[in-house]
Amino acid sequence: YLPQVSCDPTVKPGTASLRATMLAAYGGRDLGVTRGCDIGARSEHKEGRAWDWGLDASVPAEKAMADRFLAWLLAPGPNGMAAYNARRLGVMYVIYDGRIWSSYRAGDGWRTYDGGESHGGHLHISMAWNGAMARTSWWTGKAAPIDYGPCVTVEGQPAPAWSRPRAEPCPAPTSAMDLTGSPLLAREA
Numbered sequence: 001y002l003p004q005v006s007c008d009p010t011v012k013p014g015t016a017s018l019r020a021t022m023l024a025a026y027g028g029r030d031l032g033v034t035r036g037c038d039i040g041a042r043s044e045h046k047e048g049r050a051w052d053w054g055l056d057a058s059v060p061a062e063k064a065m066a067d068r069f070l071a072w073l074l075a076p077g078p079n080g081m082a083a084y085n086a087r088r089l090g091v092m093y094v095i096y097d098g099r100i101w102s103s104y105r106a107g108d109g110w111r112t113y114d115g116g117e118s119h120g121g122h123l124h125i126s127m128a129w130n131g132a133m134a135r136t137s138w139w140t141g142k143a144a145p146i147d148y149g150p151c152v153t154v155e156g157q158p159a160p161a162w163s164r165p166r167a168e169p170c171p172a173p174t175s176a177m178d179l180t181g182s183p184l185l186a187r188e189a
Contacts, residue, residue, distance in 0.1 A: 001092065001093075001102070001104045002092060002128055002129060002148065002149055003042055003044070004042050004043055004044050004045075004046050004047050004049075005047075005149065005150060005151070005152050005158065005159040006046075006047055006149075006150045006158050006159040006160060006161050006162065007037035007046055007047075007158045007161075008046070008047050008048060008161035008162065009034035009035060009036060009037060009045070009046050009047070009048060010034065010048045011033045011034060011048045012047070012048040012049055012127070012132035012133055012134075012162075013132075013133060013134045014089075014090060014127060014130075014131045014132045014133055014134035014135070014136070014139065015033055015048055015049055015050070015051055015127055015131075015132050016033070017134055017139070018051065018089060018125065018127070018131075019033065019051050019053075022053065022069065023053075026055075026065045026068065026069055027065060028053050028054050028055045028062065028065060028066075028123075029053070029054025029055075030051075030053070030054065031051075031052035031053065031054045031122050032045075032051070032052055033045065033048055033050065033051050033052075034046070034048055037158075044092070044126040044127065044132075047132070047149075047162070048132065049092075049126060049127045049128075049129070049131075049132040050124060050125065050126040050127065051124075051125050051127075052122045052123070052124050053066075053122055053123040053124075053125065054121070054122050055069075055096075055122060055123050056120070056121050056122070057096065057097035057120045057121070058120065058121075063097075066096060066097075066123050069123075070094065070096070070101075070123075072085060073085050073086045073089075073091065073094070074086060074101065082106060083101075083103065083106055085138075086101075086103055087103065087136075088136055088137045088138040089127075089131050089136060089138045090127050090128045090129075090130045090131015090132065090135075090136040090138070091103060091125060091126070091127060091128070091131060092104070092126045092127055092128040092131070093125075093126050094123065094124065094125050094126075095113050095115070095119040095123070095124040096119055096120075096122075096123045096124070097118065097119065097120045098112065098113055098118040098119070098120065099111065099112060099113055100112075100113040100115075103128070128146075128147070129147035129148070129149040129162065129165070130144050130146070130147045130165075133147065133162070133165075135147065135165065144165075145165075145167050146167070147165040147166060147167070148166045148167070148168065148169050148170060149162055149166060150162050150163070150166070151166065151170035151171065151173070152170065152173040153173055153174060154173055154174050154176055155173040155174065155175050155176050156176055157173075157176075
C-alpha cells in the first residue's frame with residue numbers, strides 16, 4: 001500500500017492511459033482523476049494516481065460493465081496467479097459498491113469497504129507508482145521493481161512531487177522538533 005504523501009494533482013501517464021483504454025473498451029463516464037489537495041482526506045487523486053469511473057451499481061447495464069471489467073482485471077493469468085491484469089497494470093486497489101479489492105491483500109479477495117462513501121455510483125481505481133507512471137509490464141513488456149514513490153522528509157509536511165522511481169522504502173521522516181525540543185517552524189515566525 002503506497003498512500004498519497006505528496007500534493008501533485010496532475011494526471012500521471014499510466015492513469016491517463018488506463019482511463020482512455022477502459023472508456024474506449026467498456027464505456028461509462030469519466031468522473032475525474034485529480035482532486036485539490038485541500039479537499040477531503042488522504043487520496044491518490046491528489047497525486048494523479050486514482051481514477052473514478054462512472055459506472056453506477058444501481059443501473060443494471062453499468063453494473064454489468066463494471067462486473068465484466070472486474071472479472072477481466074482479477075482473472076488468473078497464464079501461471080494461474082490471480083489478478084493478472086491488475087498486477088500488469090499496476091492497480092493498487094479498487095473500490096466499488098461497498099467492497100474493496102487490493103493487490104497488497106489479494107489473498108483476502110473482496111472485503112467490505114468501510115472508508116465512508118460506498119462508491120456505489122462509481123468504480124474507484126488507485127494505481128501504485130509504477131502503474132501511474134506507465135512503468136509496468138502492461139506498457140513496457142517488462143516487470144519493474146516496486147517504486148515506493150516520493151518520501152516525506154519532515155513529519156507533518158507533504159513529500160515533494162514524484163521525480164524518479166525509488167526502489168527502497170522511505171526512511172522515517174525527521175521530526176518537526178529540533179534537538180532542544182522547540183518546533184523548527186517557530187524559528188521562522
